[in-house]
Amino acid sequence: MATDVDAMFARLRAGERRALAQAISLVERGGDAARALLARTYLHTGHAHVVGVTGPPGAGKSTLVAALAQEWRRQGKTVGIIAVDPSSPFTGGAVLGDRIRMQSLGGDSGVFIRSMASRGRLGGLGRATADAANLLDAAGFDIVLIETVGAGQGEVDIARAAQSTIVVEVPGMGDDVQSIKAGMLEIADLFVVNKADREGADQVLRQLRAMLHLAMPEADAWEVPVLKAVAMQQQGSAEIVAGLAQHRDYLTRSGQGRQRARAAAERELSAAVQELILERVQGPQWQHLVDAVSARQSDPYSAAIALLQNLGERDTLQV
Amino acid sequence: MATDVDAMFARLRAGERRALAQAISLVERGGDAARALLARTYLHTGHAHVVGVTGPPGAGKSTLVAALAQEWRRQGKTVGIIAVDPSSPFTGGAVLGDRIRMQSLGGDSGVFIRSMASRGRLGGLGRATADAANLLDAAGFDIVLIETVGAGQGEVDIARAAQSTIVVEVPGMGDDVQSIKAGMLEIADLFVVNKADREGADQVLRQLRAMLHLAMPEADAWEVPVLKAVAMQQQGSAEIVAGLAQHRDYLTRSGQGRQRARAAAERELSAAVQELILERVQGPQWQHLVDAVSARQSDPYSAAIALLQNLGERDTLQV
Numbered sequence: 001m002a003t004d005v006d007a008m009f010a011r012l013r014a015g016e017r018r019a020l021a022q023a024i025s026l027v028e029r030g031g032d033a034a035r036a037l038l039a040r041t042y043l044h045t046g047h048a049h050v051v052g053v054t055g056p057p058g059a060g061k062s063t064l065v066a067a068l069a070q071e072w073r074r075q076g077k078t079v080g081i082i083a084v085d086p087s088s089p090f091t092g093g094a095v096l097g098d099r100i101r102m103q104s105l106g107g108d109s110g111v112f113i114r115s116m117a118s119r120g121r122l123g124g125l126g127r128a129t130a131d132a133a134n135l136l137d138a139a140g141f142d143i144v145l146i147e148t149v150g151a152g153q154g155e156v157d158i159a160r161a162a163q164s165t166i167v168v169e170v171p172g173m174g175d176d177v178q179s180i181k182a183g184m185l186e187i188a189d190l191f192v193v194n195k196a197d198r199e200g201a202d203q204v205l206r207q208l209r210a211m212l213h214l215a216m217p218e219a220d221a222w223e224v225p226v227l228k229a230v231a232m233q234q235q236g237s238a239e240i241v242a243g244l245a246q247h248r249d250y251l252t253r254s255g256q257g258r259q260r261a262r263a264a265a266e267r268e269l270s271a272a273v274q275e276l277i278l279e280r281v282q283g284p285q286w287q288h289l290v291d292a293v294s295a296r297q298s299d300p301y302s303a304a305i306a307l308l309q310n311l312g313e314r315d316t317l318q319v
Numbered sequence: 320m321a322t323d324v325d326a327m328f329a330r331l332r333a334g335e336r337r338a339l340a341q342a343i344s345l346v347e348r349g350g351d352a353a354r355a356l357l358a359r360t361y362l363h364t365g366h367a368h369v370v371g372v373t374g375p376p377g378a379g380k381s382t383l384v385a386a387l388a389q390e391w392r393r394q395g396k397t398v399g400i401i402a403v404d405p406s407s408p409f410t411g412g413a414v415l416g417d418r419i420r421m422q423s424l425g426g427d428s429g430v431f432i433r434s435m436a437s438r439g440r441l442g443g444l445g446r447a448t449a450d451a452a453n454l455l456d457a458a459g460f461d462i463v464l465i466e467t468v469g470a471g472q473g474e475v476d477i478a479r480a481a482q483s484t485i486v487v488e489v490p491g492m493g494d495d496v497q498s499i500k501a502g503m504l505e506i507a508d509l510f511v512v513n514k515a516d517r518e519g520a521d522q523v524l525r526q527l528r529a530m531l532h533l534a535m536p537e538a539d540a541w542e543v544p545v546l547k548a549v550a551m552q553q554q555g556s557a558e559i560v561a562g563l564a565q566h567r568d569y570l571t572r573s574g575q576g577r578q579r580a581r582a583a584a585e586r587e588l589s590a591a592v593q594e595l596i597l598e599r600v601q602g603p604q605w606q607h608l609v610d611a612v613s614a615r616q617s618d619p620y621s622a623a624i625a626l627l628q629n630l631g632e633r634d635t636l637q638v
Contacts, residue, residue, distance in 0.1 A: 035620045042618035056376070258613075265613035272623035273600055274593040281592055294577075294584035299361035301354045304591035 005036045012041065012139050017112060020139050024114055027131040030275070038131055041138035042268075046261070048080070048137040049248050050144045052162030054187070059168040060194045064231040065147045069111055071237035072143050078110040080136035084129055084148040084158070112136065127271055130161040130264075160267065163260065164189045164247045166240070169208065171200030185215055188224055189247050192240060196228035222250050281307040324355045331360065331458050336431060339458050343433055346450040349594070357450055360457035361587075365580070367399070367456040368567050369463045371481030373506070378487040379513045383550035383559075384466045388430055390556035391462050397429040399455035401448055403467040403477070431455065446590055449480040449583075479586065482579060483508045483566045485559070488527065490519030504530055507543055508566050511559060515547035541569050600626040 008026075011019030023041075027034045053061050053068075062083065069079045116128060129146060136144045148158045158165075167188035191212075193204050208226045225243045229236030251257030285307060292298040327345075330338030342360075346353045372380050372387075381402065388398045435447060448465060455463045467477045477484075486507035510531075512523050527545045544562045548555030570576030604626060611617040 039618040039620040042612075043615050046615055262609060262613045265619075266609045268619035269605075269609055269612055269622050269626075270597055272619035273597060273626060276620070276623050276627060277596045278589055278592060286588075290581060290585045290588055293361075293588050294581045296362050296365055299358040300584075300587035300591035301358040301595070303588050304595050307588075307592060308595060 005033055008037060009040045015140055023135050024132045028128050041135055044138040045134045048141050048144045050133050050162045051244055052158045052165040053147045055168030059170045060231050061147050061168050064168060064194055065145055067231040067234050067237045068240060071241045073110055077142040079143045079145060080141035081113045081145045082129055082132050083115045129158060133161055163251060164244050166190045166192055168192045168194050169204055170195045171198045171204050185211055190243050191226040192229050194229045194231050197230050280311060324352055327356060328359045334459055342454050343451045347447050360454055363457040364453045367460050367463045369452050369481045370563060371477045371484040372466045374487030378489045379550050380466050380487050383487060383513055384464055386550040386553050386556045387559060390560045392429055396461040398462045398464060399460035400432045400464045401451050402434045403448055448477060452480055482570060483563050485509045485511055487511045487513050488523055489514045490517045490523050504534055509562050510545040511548050513548045513550050516549050599630060
């Protein structure tokens with residue numbers, strides 16, 4: 001197995017697209033080989049600008065992602081895109097719409113697009129996405145774009161994986177959008193009002209600016225820009241790309257980039273500990289204790305302690 | 320601390336509302352006392368019907384939750400409600416809208432309402448919600464309702480904690496709703512088309528039924544009902560409550576209830592193992608290794624193995 005991983009790592013670093021696709025599939029599945037690959041690639045990460053794109057359904061995120069990718073390509077930068085589909089962990093299914101919408105980028109070797117679904121890997125979609133972003137980073141992409149649908153914990157996880165997060169809004173959403181926006185205020189490094197040729201765009205723009213003003217950041221904080229776009233007609237992309245570059249400069253200048261990187265490292269380490277320990281305890285005793293907990297003969301914590309106390313042969317742990 | 324937990328447990332089991340509120344706050348924070356309380360209460364769970372309510376923003380979920388609670392109260396059943404707000408783990412803030420909308424139930428001692436936000440507890444909102452549901456169950460509530468906003472991994476986590484999941488739809492949402500619906504098909508035990516007095520309600524009804532028909536379940540599977548409601552005018556609640564009771568009967572009859580309970584027990588056990596081990600490894604070596612991972616001098620898996628190999632004194636583990 002070590003040889004396979006060595007070979008895949010070498011091909012990945014050489015920029016082979018097929019190796020990259022295989023590597024992402026491998027980390028989606030998890031296991032020893034996935035960990036070995038991630039351990040090796042991790043030391044070569046930290047170069048890409050990882051950008052998250054989120055917002056409510058219908059905001060045109062995929063179209064915006066495609067427009068931004070084209071703008072970066074014009075500037076000679078390579079772009080890896082991870083599209084996180086609304087998906088079912090119950091069936092492993094995923095909606096293909098986003099992939100289809102990104103066909104315009106299909107023929108460009110400087111763009112790599114991957115659609116991901118939650119397939120029940122330990123730690124869920126957040127982990128698989130962060131791992132895939134690391135692989136794209138190690139494979140040399142200048143920009144890694146992560147697109148996610150919805151409004152909830154998922155966005156927050158993805159915002160944590162990204163250095164810069166774009167929140168996309170559109171005119172004419174329902175009244176509950178207001179409360180969603182409040183939640184999004186905290187994760188947005190940049191707001192984009194997409195479909196800005198529609199009625200009500202200026203109102204959304206004003207609302208967002210008012211909300212940001214109310215949030216009143218400290219004097220030296222990043223001032224979140226609110227930009228307009230009509231992604232379908234390629235309008236606004238250059239300004240957004242410029243805004244993202246400024247945000248990255250700010251992260252470096254202010255020391256916030258280092259803080260975010262450290263928090264990310266802490267999450268990676270926690271996840272690795274959890275993944276390794278869970279694989280270790282799922283031995284013969286596991287099913288028995290699950291039954292006992294299910295029957296309310298034991299509680300989860302007492303059962304967990306029994307498992308951890310019976311853990312022996314710890315020296316066999318290896319990557 | 321043991322005495323405090325004993326006292327809180329006794330008051331919780333006696334149905335003291337203040338003790339319940341304190342207990343939920345305790346498990347939101349986590350730690351030894353929270354674990355001790357959860358371990359004790361867990362043995363007294365498994366009686367309540369845990370119902371999840373999810374759907375896109377603007378679907379009127381809170382109003383529906385209030386209407387359902389009133390229907391159950393008419394039937395003499397007690398109802399515990401957990402409203403999961405779109406929230407920010409970065410600031411600990413939460414939007415209060417849902418709580419305000421539920422004021423109509425405020426004076427009823429047979430109803431307990433709790434708004435929860437993600438406050439960065441290990442395992443996130445999904446864990447805190449499952450724990451709170453267990454506390455309400457052990458406190459003797461007949462029904463535990465979990466309401467969540469959005470469309471994403473959060474809903475899936477909550478669907479897993481619930482025995483029956485209602486997905487709420489409304490007429491007149493954007494075109495991307497179609498893809499969201501596809502994701503929701505897998506978690507819905509019951510669809511409700513709310514605001515059914517609006518134009519387009521019958522179309523949504525037909526769409527949902529067509530999608531369910533396409534999914535083609537096996538012969539003995541649960542046939543997901545698609546029901547109409549105008550929650551604001553208390554219309555449709557009785558049918559939904561009856562549909563949920565039928566679903567619970569189905570779960571028992573088919574053995575699926577036991578399967579879901581076992582899967583829930585396995586998740587609880589995994590979470591307990593992860594929580595306990597993570598607290599153990601966060602000793603003096605932790606910060607040093609986080610720095611090394613952050614600087615790409617080490618990778619998360621190698622660092623995790625170093626931590627796990629240095630774990631001694633395992634016999635001190637206790638609940």
